[in-house]
Structure formats: C-alpha cells, structure tokens
Amino acid sequence: MQRIQIKYTKGEEVKFISHRDLMRVFQRAIRRAELPMAYSQGFNPHMKISWGQALKVGATSEGEPATLQIDGWIKPAELMAKLNKTLPQGIAILEANLV
Amino acid sequence: MKEIIEQILPNVQKPARYIGNELNSAHKDWDKTSFKVAIAYPDTYEIGMSNLGIQILYDILNQEKDILAERVFAPWPDMEEQLITNNLQLFSLESWKPLTEFDLIGFGLGHELTYTNIINMLKLGNIPIWQKDRQDNHPLIMGGGPCVFNPEPIADFFDFFVIGEAEEVIVEIAERLRDSKLDIRNSKLDALAKIPGIYVPSLNNKVTKRYIKDLTPAPYPLTPIIPFIEAVHDRAVVEIMRGCKWGCKFCQAAWTTRPVREKKMDKIIQIADELIKNSGHEELSLVSLSTSDYSQIQELANTLAKKYEGKRINISLPSMRTNTFSINLAKDVARVRPSGVTLAPEAGTQRLRDVIGKNMSEENIMDGIESAFSAGISSIKLYFMIGLPTETEEDLLGICALAQKIIAAGKKHTNRARVTVNLATFIPKPHTPLQWARQISIEETLEKQRFIKQNLRGKSLTVRWHDASASFLEGVFARGDRKLALVIEKAWQLGCRLDAWSEHLKFDLWQKAFNETGINPDNYLRERSTDEELPWDFIDTGVPKERLLRAANPD
Ligand code: SF4
Numbered sequence: 001m002q003r004i005q006i007k008y009t010k011g012e013e014v015k016f017i018s019h020r021d022l023m024r025v026f027q028r029a030i031r032r033a034e035l036p037m038a039y040s041q042g043f044n045p046h047m048k049i050s051w052g053q054a055l056k057v058g059a060t061s062e063g064e065p066a067t068l069q070i071d072g073w074i075k076p077a078e079l080m081a082k083l084n085k086t087l088p089q090g091i092a093i094l095e096a097n098l099v
Numbered sequence: 100m101k102e103i104i105e106q107i108l109p110n111v112q113k114p115a116r117y118i119g120n121e122l123n124s125a126h127k128d129w130d131k132t133s134f135k136v137a138i139a140y141p142d143t144y145e146i147g148m149s150n151l152g153i154q155i156l157y158d159i160l161n162q163e164k165d166i167l168a169e170r171v172f173a174p175w176p177d178m179e180e181q182l183i184t185n186n187l188q189l190f191s192l193e194s195w196k197p198l199t200e201f202d203l204i205g206f207g208l209g210h211e212l213t214y215t216n217i218i219n220m221l222k223l224g225n226i227p228i229w230q231k232d233r234q235d236n237h238p239l240i241m242g243g244g245p246c247v248f249n250p251e252p253i254a255d256f257f258d259f260f261v262i263g264e265a266e267e268v269i270v271e272i273a274e275r276l277r278d279s280k281l282d283i284r285n286s287k288l289d290a291l292a293k294i295p296g297i298y299v300p301s302l303n304n305k306v307t308k309r310y311i312k313d314l315t316p317a318p319y320p321l322t323p324i325i326p327f328i329e330a331v332h333d334r335a336v337v338e339i340m341r342g343c344k345w346g347c348k349f350c351q352a353a354w355t356t357r358p359v360r361e362k363k364m365d366k367i368i369q370i371a372d373e374l375i376k377n378s379g380h381e382e383l384s385l386v387s388l389s390t391s392d393y394s395q396i397q398e399l400a401n402t403l404a405k406k407y408e409g410k411r412i413n414i415s416l417p418s419m420r421t422n423t424f425s426i427n428l429a430k431d432v433a434r435v436r437p438s439g440v441t442l443a444p445e446a447g448t449q450r451l452r453d454v455i456g457k458n459m460s461e462e463n464i465m466d467g468i469e470s471a472f473s474a475g476i477s478s479i480k481l482y483f484m485i486g487l488p489t490e491t492e493e494d495l496l497g498i499c500a501l502a503q504k505i506i507a508a509g510k511k512h513t514n515r516a517r518v519t520v521n522l523a524t525f526i527p528k529p530h531t532p533l534q535w536a537r538q539i540s541i542e543e544t545l546e547k548q549r550f551i552k553q554n555l556r557g558k559s560l561t562v563r564w565h566d567a568s569a570s571f572l573e574g575v576f577a578r579g580d581r582k583l584a585l586v587i588e589k590a591w592q593l594g595c596r597l598d599a600w601s602e603h604l605k606f607d608l609w610q611k612a613f614n615e616t617g618i619n620p621d622n623y624l625r626e627r628s629t630d631e632e633l634p635w636d637f638i639d640t641g642v643p644k645e646r647l648l649r650a651a652n653p654d
Contacts, residue, residue, distance in 0.1 A: 013118075013120040014120065016108050016109075016114035016115055016118050017115050017327045018113075018115070018328075021115060021327045021328050021329075022327075024327075024329075025327060027379070028122075028378070028379030028380070029122075030379075031379035031380075031381070032376065032377070032378070032379040039411075044435075045411075057109060057114065058108065058109040058114075086379070088120065088121065088122040088325075089120060090120060
C-alpha cells in the first residue's frame with residue numbers, strides 16, 4: 001500500500017469542466033493507464049483518491065493537488081508518465097511524490 | 100469570437116456541453132482541410148453523444164485525409180439566450196466555428212419531437228431555414244436517421260436526405276461534393292440525386308434505402324469520444340447485430356433495418372478490446388434490437404466475461420428476451436447483479452398480442468418472471484401499449500391482471516418484489532404493417548390511462564405513462580406530409596423548443612400553431628385506407644407495400 005501525491009494542471013482546454021466531471025476524467029484516465037489503484041469496499045467500490053479544493057468553473061491552475069492510494073507498488077515517476085499519456089489535453093501531471 | 104464565447108460560458112449551466120476537447124475528439128487543421136462537415140444532432144449534448152450513429156459518422160469522416168467533421172448540438176435555453184444577446188452564431192464544439200463556415204451540415208434525426216430544434220439551430224446558425232431561400236454560399240443541409248423513413252414534414256427544410264444507413268454512403272457524398280468543382284447549389288444537388296439512397300426533395304421522387312451488406316468489416320469507432328459530462332449512456336458499446344428477426348407489426352425499427360445481419364464474434368471481441376483500452380469505461384454493452392437472437396450470444400458473452408474478469412468491467416446485455424436462458428446468462432457475465440428486468444408484452448391479452456404479432460405467450464412471460472425472481476431479481480418493469488387496433492376493455496383489464504399475477508408470483512420469492520407498468524400510446528409508424536391504423540386521441544389516451552390506474556391498485560405496483568400530448572405530436576409528425584413544415588416553423592416562432600423534454604413541451608403553443616396555420620392535426624391520426632397514397636410510399640425499404648398489407652391481414 002502506497003500513497004502518491006500528484007500536482008496537476010487544469011488548462012484552458014478543460015477550464016469549464018466541473019470538479020465532479022474532472023474526477024471522472026481522472027478515474028477513466030487511471031483505468032486506461034491500468035494503474036494498480038486501491039478500491040473502497042462495498043457494493044459499489046470506487047478508487048481511493050483524495051482531492052484538493054474544487055476550482056471555480058472557468059479558472060485554470062498550474063498546480064492542483066490530489067492523493068492516489070495504490071494497492072501494490074509503482075514508482076511515482078512511472079505513474080506520472082503513464083497518466084500523462086492517458087489524460088486528455090489540458091490536464092498534465094507535473095509532480096508525483098510518495099507521501 | 101473566441102473571447103466572447105469564453106465570457107458567456109461561465110453564465111450557462113454545464114458549459115462542458117459546448118466546448119469540445121474531450122478525449123478522442125478530432126482536431127484537424129481547419130485551414131488545411133478542404134471539406135468541412137458539421138454533424139448536428141437536434142437535441143442536447145448528452146442525448147446526441149449517446150447516439151451510436153453520430154459517433155460512427157464522426158469517425159468515418161475524420162478518418163478521411165481531407166475531410167474534417169465537427170459536432171454541434173441543440174443549445175439549452177440559457178445558451179440560446181446568451182448567443183442571441185451577444186450576437187453570436189451557433190458554433191461547433193471542436194473549432195468553435197460558426198455553422199455558416201461548413202460545407203455540409205448533417206442532422207441525425209432520431210425523434211419527431213426534435214423538429215423545432217432543427218429550425219432553432221439553423222436560425223442560430225444564421226442559415227435560412229427553407230431550402231428554397233438558401234444561396235450558393237450556404238452550407239448544404241442533410242438529414243438522416245430513423246425519422247427520415249418519412250421525411251415529408253421536414254422535407255422543405257433540407258437539401259437532401261440519406262435514406263437508410265448513412266455510413267454506407269457518407270464518404271461517397273463528401274467526395275462527390277468535394278470533387279465537384281461546381282459552386283452552384285443546384286448542380287451539387289443534381290450530382291447527389293444520382294447516388295442511390297439519396298433523396299433530394301426538389302428533384303427525385305423514388306428512392307431505395309442504402310444499407311451495409313456485411314456488418315463485420317463495416318467501419319466502427321474504436322476510439323470513441325469520452326464526454327467530460329455524463330452522457331445518457333456512459334459505457335463502451337459494441338453493436339453485434341442489425342435488424343431483428345421478429346416481425347412485431349408495430350415495430351418500425353425492425354421493419355426498416357432488414358435484413359438481419361450479425362457481426363462476426365472474433366471481430367466483436369477485437370472491437371471490445373480496443374474500446375476498453377481506449378475508453379476506460381467500466382461497462383461494456385453488447386447492443387442490438389434483440390440481443391438474445393445473436394447466434395453465438397452465450398459463447399460471446401462468456402468469452403468477454405472471462406477476458407475482463409480482473410478488470411472490474413461489467414458486461415451488460417440489453418434487449419434480451421426475458422427467459423431462463425437469458426437471465427442465467429446475464430447473471431453469469433455481469434459483475435454487478437442487475438436489480439431489475441424489463442419485459443415488453445405490449446398487450447394485455449393473448450388475442451391482442453396475436454393481432455400485433457408480438458410473439459410472447461403468457462407462459463413465456465411467467466417462465467421469464469419466475470427465473471428472474473429465482474435469480475434474486477426483485478423489480479420487474481413491464482411495457483405495454485394502449486390504443487392498439489381492436490383493443491377492448493378486456494385487453495386493458497388483461498394488463499392489470501398480468502401485472503397482478505406477476506406481483507403475486509414475486510411475493511412468493513421476496514417481499515421486496517415490485518412491478519412497474521409503463522404505458523405508451525400506440526403510434527402507427529410508416530413502413531410497418533400497422534401504418535394504416537388509427538391512433539387514439541388525447542382524450543381516449545387519458546381515459547384508458549385512468550381506467551388502468553383505477554383497476555391496478557396495489558402497494559408494490561406503480562403505473563407510469565407517456566405524456567398523451569407528446570404521443571399525439573409524435574403521431575402527427577410520424578405520418579405527416581409536407582404541409583406540416585409550416586406548423587413546425589410556427590411552433591418555433593411561438594417559442595417551442597426541446598419538445599422531447601417534458602419540462603419544455605408547451606402543448607398549448609403547438610395547438611396555437613395548428614390553429615394559426617389552419618391545419619387540423621387530428622386528420623393525421625385517422626385510419627388510412629389501403630388504397631390511399633401515403634406520403635412515404637416513394638421510399639423503398641426493401642419490404643414492398645403488398646408484404647406489409649399481407650402481414651397486416653393474414654389469411
Ligand atoms: S422483438 Fe423487439 S425489436 Fe424485434 S420486432 Fe419485436 S419489438 Fe421490434
């Protein structure tokens with residue numbers, strides 16, 4: 001079990017996406033990247049990710065935080081590279097660190 | 100233009116409906132691409148993006164080197180207001196270009212109640228709505244989809260229609276238009292009218308539908324656009340078969356999509372693999388009109404289930420006949436157990452089911468229900484139509500009796516058993532054996548709905564029904580003729596928009612539109628005599644009228 005904190009951008013292309021939709025975009029990108037995520041228990045398990053405060057719709061950002069819980073082990077740099085390949089334009093991971 | 104759009108987006112609900120940039124959306128070089136198509140769907144982004152046809156055509160066109168396709172949907176009223184107050188034209192999602200800068204605008208037409216949105220989109224795009232008023236510099240306006248099996252009510256708004264499966268002919272159309280050096284509108288239409296399956300209302304008077312002969316090699320989008328906002332169907336979709344072997348006499352989908360064609364299993368698996376990889380969706384849906392009739396459905400579903408076992412992917416099989424076989428199969432392959440099943444007996448008695456050609460006996464129904472309850476499913480949704488030809492009170496009571504019988508069977512399994520009865524008004528559709536039938540009036544609809552509600556009381560029973568006025572309008576336009584274009588324009592002028600949304604449907608304005616144009620809508624619901632010429636007779640779906648007649652009156 002590992003926790004990796006990432007810092008990501010929310011650029012011009014996606015600045016009008018709501019926070020809730022952004023969360024879904026990440027979940028899909030993570031699935032495409034086939035990252036070994038930790039899931040919650042229960043009838044409808046979901047990925048364990050903790051998010052920073054929601055940005056205002058229309059605002060861009062150069063560094064939003066989120067923390068991903070990993071079930072197993074992956075190098076933060078590898079996670080960053082894989083995710084950057086599957087995220088849509090306008091969202092990029094700038095940093096990934098173990099916490 | 101870009102700056103103003105940026106300013107108005109924060110003022111509308113769900114700005115993501117208008118901005119594009121989704122994963123897998125196509126971004127071609129606007130200035131370097133010679134032929135530009137806008138794929139339009141006259142309803143909201145969410146509805147349009149759930150339409151498989153739109154994704155297929157978008158993909159086919161963007162695969163072509165010198166063609167670019169972008170999307171445009173009907174704006175929500177708040178966006179419409181912003182466009183008008185800021186003097187902006189309706190723009191495409193990808194490049195934010197006004198509609199007037201495209202060569203061709205193709206509307207997908209899936210529902211009669213979207214017709215005012217076509218007018219609205221053309222108006223907001225600064226394009227004359229009447230075909231005859233458009234000049235050489237205006238884009239050509241094309242229509243396609245299920246509604247165009249009777250295009251007459253909207254024929255005067257369109258330059259041409261594709262009858263049948265547009266993916267078979269779309270590239271041919273684009274090439275013909277691109278290669279024609281002609282700038283003159285009429286010469287373009289002349290060229291188009293020569294392509295089989297193309298109907299140019301100002302020119303031809305006979306047309307035969309186009310369809311894909313072999314579904315296996317047919318183009319299929321492997322990198323579907325993944326919306327930022329939730330679309331109606333948020334899942335990876337593989338079409339496994341087209342057409343349906345059951346000839347239910349009311350079913351336009353089945354009668355117009357003949358012959359039945361299956362996609363080969365290994366191709367389906369290959370497509371599924373790509374879709375999962377490229378989408379990140381958690382659900383894979385195998386779709387067709389009647390999925391249980393796919394010849395290798397069991398093997399297919401099991402192979403996929405095994406393949407994706409470790410991946411948290413749920414495999415869903417919509418449109419299955421409810422019987423022991425399909426319940427067990429669905430249970431085997433689904434990761435999450437479905438909590439309900441849907442059954443469409445359509446009529447309450449065996450007699451009436453025979454009349455409409457619904458091949459489903461009470462024994463079939465009860466067997467299916469039994470296996471559903473035994474599998475731990477507690478909620479059953481039943482679909483019926485009211486106003487079917489020859490229907491009597493007995494048939495309506497039959498609906499109630501069947502629902503009671505099912506709930507009683509369910510209670511033996513679980514106290515949580517629930518039955519929902521959905522009542523739709525029967526709408527006779529063109530090119531079906533019931534195309535001559537009468538549609539009941541709004542008053543009769545309400546009366547029958549009331550009758551069923553009164554006779555169907557019980558704690559675990561819910562009755563839902565389609566809005567009577569929406570079905571009325573759908574029926575008028577489904578079997579309408581050219582005169583109705585004036586009514587659509589008038590309704591639009593009076594403020595009708597997004598009529599398929601119950602919160603937006605303003606039936607009083609529609610009544611006013613009929614009054615002011617002097618058109619009596621009831622006339623369109625009447626029974627047609629079999630020797631009467633019907634507005635859609637000029638379209639050949641491959642099923643001759645005599646065949647429909649024979650199916651309508653067996654022996
Ligand atoms: S089974 Fe369903 S899809 Fe097939 S003809 Fe009957 S109603 Fe239409």
